[in-house]
Amino acid sequence: xxxxxxxxxxxxxxxxxxxxxxxxxxxxxxxxxxxxxxxxxxxxxxxxxxxxxxxxxxxxxxxxxxxxxxxxxxxxxxxxxxxxxxxxxxxxxxxxxxxxxxxxxxxxxxxxxxxxxxxxxxxxxxxxxxxxxxxxxxxxxxxxxxxx
Amino acid sequence: xxxxxxxxxxxxxxxxxxxxxxxxxxxxxxxxxxxxxxxxxxxxxxxxxxxxxxxxxxxxxxxxxxxxxxxxxxxxxxxxxxxxxxxxxxxxxxxxxxxxxxxxxxxxxxxxxxxxxxxxxxxxxxxxxxxxxxxxxxxxxxxxxxxxxxxxxxxxxxxxxxxxxxxxxxxxxxxxxxxxxxxxxxxxxxxxxxxxxxxxxxxxxxxxxxxxxxxxxxxxxxxxxxxxxxxxxxxxxxxxxxxxxxxxxxxxxxxxxxxxxxxxxxxxxxxxxxxxxxxxxxxxxxxxxxxxxxxxxxxxxxxxxxxxxxxxxxxxxxxxxxxxxxxxxxxxxxxxxxxxxxxxxxxxxxxxxxxxxxxxxxxxxxxxxxxxxxxxxxxxxxxxxxxxxxxxxxxxxxxxxxxxxxxxxxxxxxxxxxxxxxxxxxxxxxxxxxxxx
Numbered sequence: 001x002x003x004x005x006x007x008x009x010x011x012x013x014x015x016x017x018x019x020x021x022x023x024x025x026x027x028x029x030x031x032x033x034x035x036x037x038x039x040x041x042x043x044x045x046x047x048x049x050x051x052x053x054x055x056x057x058x059x060x061x062x063x064x065x066x067x068x069x070x071x072x073x074x075x076x077x078x079x080x081x082x083x084x085x086x087x088x089x090x091x092x093x094x095x096x097x098x099x100x101x102x103x104x105x106x107x108x109x110x111x112x113x114x115x116x117x118x119x120x121x122x123x124x125x126x127x128x129x130x131x132x133x134x135x136x137x138x139x140x141x142x143x144x145x146x147x148x
Numbered sequence: 149x150x151x152x153x154x155x156x157x158x159x160x161x162x163x164x165x166x167x168x169x170x171x172x173x174x175x176x177x178x179x180x181x182x183x184x185x186x187x188x189x190x191x192x193x194x195x196x197x198x199x200x201x202x203x204x205x206x207x208x209x210x211x212x213x214x215x216x217x218x219x220x221x222x223x224x225x226x227x228x229x230x231x232x233x234x235x236x237x238x239x240x241x242x243x244x245x246x247x248x249x250x251x252x253x254x255x256x257x258x259x260x261x262x263x264x265x266x267x268x269x270x271x272x273x274x275x276x277x278x279x280x281x282x283x284x285x286x287x288x289x290x291x292x293x294x295x296x297x298x299x300x301x302x303x304x305x306x307x308x309x310x311x312x313x314x315x316x317x318x319x320x321x322x323x324x325x326x327x328x329x330x331x332x333x334x335x336x337x338x339x340x341x342x343x344x345x346x347x348x349x350x351x352x353x354x355x356x357x358x359x360x361x362x363x364x365x366x367x368x369x370x371x372x373x374x375x376x377x378x379x380x381x382x383x384x385x386x387x388x389x390x391x392x393x394x395x396x397x398x399x400x401x402x403x404x405x406x407x408x409x410x411x412x413x414x415x416x417x418x419x420x421x422x423x424x425x426x427x428x429x430x431x432x433x434x435x436x437x438x439x440x441x442x443x444x445x446x447x448x449x450x451x452x453x454x455x456x457x458x459x460x461x462x463x464x465x466x467x468x469x470x471x472x473x474x475x476x477x478x479x480x481x482x483x484x485x486x487x488x489x490x491x492x493x494x495x496x497x498x499x500x501x502x503x504x505x506x507x508x509x510x511x512x513x514x515x516x517x518x519x520x521x522x523x524x525x526x527x528x529x530x531x532x533x534x535x536x537x538x539x540x541x542x543x544x545x546x547x548x549x550x551x552x553x554x555x556x557x558x559x560x561x562x563x564x565x566x567x568x569x570x571x572x573x574x575x576x577x578x579x580x581x582x583x584x585x
Binding site for chain 1: 177180181184185188189190204205209210211212213214215218259303304305308320321322323324325326327329339340371372375376408409410411412454455457541542543544560561
């Protein structure tokens with residue numbers, strides 16, 4: 001049975017993809033540290049403090065997280081990933097989006113003209129339900145469907 | 149023309165004019181960015197910035213800082229920050245201080261080939277001075293010291309948390325690039341830590357350790373637990389006292405860096421110490437706050453959870469980087485004394501590990517005036533740098549090296565191994581890691 005969650009579309013859009021899930025914070029800078037410096041086919045999560053994602057490929061995935069954490073350099077990382085074309089398809093926040101993520105994702109949208117669909121306030125139940133590898137569908141209004 | 153009719157944020161007529169392009173296309177684009185930022189943060193309105201900026205965007209590397217094209221566009225439009233700003237530490241291009249191979253120097257030359265051009269652009273955009281680059285801008289030697297309740301748009305997680313918590317200024321954790329854009333437009337969304345209600349603590353953290361814990365390890369334990377929430381920390385004044393002296397400022401600075409790296413903490417309160425805690429006490433605790441106890445077992449478990457990322461896990465350490473975040477003058481003097489004592493006790497002259505210590509250029513200049521302490525460290529073989537050690541790990545520059553550090557922040561972003569100060573001292577003098585085969 002598919003499950004539906006309604007959030008707020010911070011950067012709206014429609015897409016489908018595969019979930020990668022972290023229940024602790026997503027450290028943007030640490031996760032993409034090795035992927036922003038050159039041409040790479042994969043975006044391997046380099047954050048050794050995050051056992052859920054460390055070593056996983058994040059390109060074209062839908063990242064499910066509570067909030068982002070870590071260095072404020074993470075703001076420029078989103079713009080760089082957008083320019084390199086190796087961005088995740090979407091980021092889905094269970095909580096209200098944090099200022100670091102909001103700034104970075106909006107700059108990627110306005111200045112690099114590459115949108116990472118961003119939904120926040122999906123609720124704790126969303127993060128308790130979604131699993132790595134789940135197929136997810138997102139619509140313009142901020143509704144997220146998990147295929148189970 | 150984009151549709152701004154459905155904005156929830158309230159804008160003044162002057163802000164609306166800028167948004168509609170009446171002051172040029174570049175200011176319009178910046179205002180659009182800041183307004184959309186405000187919408188995302190559910191800000192009621194924008195407010196004026198009242199203090200100098202501090203930004204994380206020092207390095208001419210896309211992904212860490214704005215692209216050269218973006219800076220050119222801003223400068224060509226005649227724009228700069230409303231007030232002078234400081235930046236994070238410079239890139240480690242002072243090669244002699246970092247024990248680098250010729251291959252590493254070559255990679256750094258390539259990575260930073262546009263740095264001189266970039267530095268010039270930062271001055272054009274309002275950098276306070278060519279030497280205004282450190283992650284401790286508020287030290288008296290540097291001079292970017294915000295006042296209580298100043299409205300700021302800072303980045304650099306370690307600086308934001310210190311400005312909010314210890315200085316009582318007000319900044320959100322702005323990301324790279326957004327920091328510069330907000331300071332050019334002179335406005336920031338009224339949200340998050342700019343609001344009294346959002347500065348209330350939602351966690352009560354009780355410290356029950358047997359002695360004062362290593363600050364960056366304690367900070368990481370707090371950050372991991374509370375993530376982006378505001379902690380009210382009790383029990384630290386048992387060790388730190390209630391006097392905000394330089395030792396305490398240094399401790400709180402390093403603890404904050406740990407909090408901000410392991411979590412997204414932008415503000416903490418420490419009972420009987422930090423300004424808002426002194427004024428309001430546990431009245432800072434929000435309703436339904438959560439509680440957590442941190443003891444020695446918590447910290448040991450956290451320490452054990454850090455993986456060793458060296459290729460040869462039991463290798464001997466080759467290098468040690470200290471001063472991430474940058475050391476204060478007080479910390480430099482502490483390390484000079486401790487290293488001297490440890491070498492004397494071991495009847496040694498030189499450290500066994502190639503060691504580099506980082507601090508602001510102005511702080512290093514001041515430290516150099518203390519001839520005895522300077523001599524103690526240089527005689528031991530220590531080198532000094534005003535740069536950021538973290539940048540030596542970009543592009544796998546240090547993937548084959550065995551580097552130790554007392555910085556949990558540096559550990560979190562690199563393959564360096566973290567040890568608390570006491571163990572670092574032992575390793576520096578003996579050359580070996582206790583317990584490793």
